[in-house]
Amino acid sequence: MPGVFIDVKVSDDAKGDTELAQKLTDACPVDIFAATDAGTEVVEENLDECILCGLCVEAAPPGAVEVEKLYDGTSLKR
């Protein structure tokens, strides 16, 4: 089930990067990312556990990851 409060987007360019997938998996304290052979998978059932720490955004290249706060229309990105 997708998140009610949070959505996390990984850009098409970055999605297939398995090294980044591992970085995101290591960075997120609430397991929103899973590293697979195909790259990053967003674990939808964990989305609303996001604590908005920003570690995923910092771990990724600019433009690669965006954390959207669906409740106020703003987002964490760089």
Ligand code: SF4
């Ligand atoms: S902001 Fe923090 S808790 Fe939310 S997805 Fe990124 S690393 Fe995980």
